Amino acid sequence: MAIKLHRVERPEEDFQMAPMIDMVFLLLVFFMCVSTLAQADKSKEVTLPESLESEVAEDLSDRGVVTVDADGQAFLGERSVSAAEIKAELQSSLEQNPRLRVTVRADQETSYKDIKAVLRVCADAGAYEVIYATHQQ
Numbered sequence: 001m002a003i004k005l006h007r008v009e010r011p012e013e014d015f016q017m018a019p020m021i022d023m024v025f026l027l028l029v030f031f032m033c034v035s036t037l038a039q040a041d042k043s044k045e046v047t048l049p050e051s052l053e054s055e056v057a058e059d060l061s062d063r064g065v066v067t068v069d070a071d072g073q074a075f076l077g078e079r080s081v082s083a084a085e086i087k088a089e090l091q092s093s094l095e096q097n098p099r100l101r102v103t104v105r106a107d108q109e110t111s112y113k114d115i116k117a118v119l120r121v122c123a124d125a126g127a128y129e130v131i132y133a134t135h136q137q
Contacts, residue, residue, distance in 0.1 A: 043067050043078065043105065044067045044078050046067055046105055046110075047135075048105060048107075048134055049106075049108040049134050050108075050134065051134035054134040062097060062099045062101055063100070063102075063103055064100050064101070065077075066103070066104050067105045068106040068107065068110050068114055068115055068118055069107050070107040070110055072117075074086055076089055083121045086118065086122075087121050087124055090102065090121075090127050094125065094127060100127065101127075102131065103130075104130060104133065106133075115132075
């Protein structure tokens with residue numbers, strides 16, 4: 001005796017595109033914001049001096065960066081600034097965030113008198129935790 005099997009016809013499931021479009025839109029906005037912020041934090045390229053004793057900080061929050069190129073010119077980000085502008089920016093930043101730590105990035109060809117001038121401005125602004133950046137060998 002043969003058994004008859006009936007196939008159950010299932011309706012095709014529709015693929016919902018609206019949630020997919022929403023997700024793609026959110027990812028697009030996210031990456032646009034992140035790329036804009038990455039450009040804002042960009043700093044002038046310098047060749048840092050090498051050190052055997054350098055340590056890479058684990059906590060990079062609450063950092064301000066001042067860069068000094070080989071000619072002794074100071075930069076905040078990629079913007080060239082004077083000593084008075086550095087002091088004003090640091091004082092403003094320290095008022096908003098008293099835990100701010102300043103990283104001084106100086107080219108290995110920079111004379112010490114130019115680095116000392118920037119360190120003096122940082123001290124005059126009230127930044128007492130200043131970190132001198134070096135490249136780990």
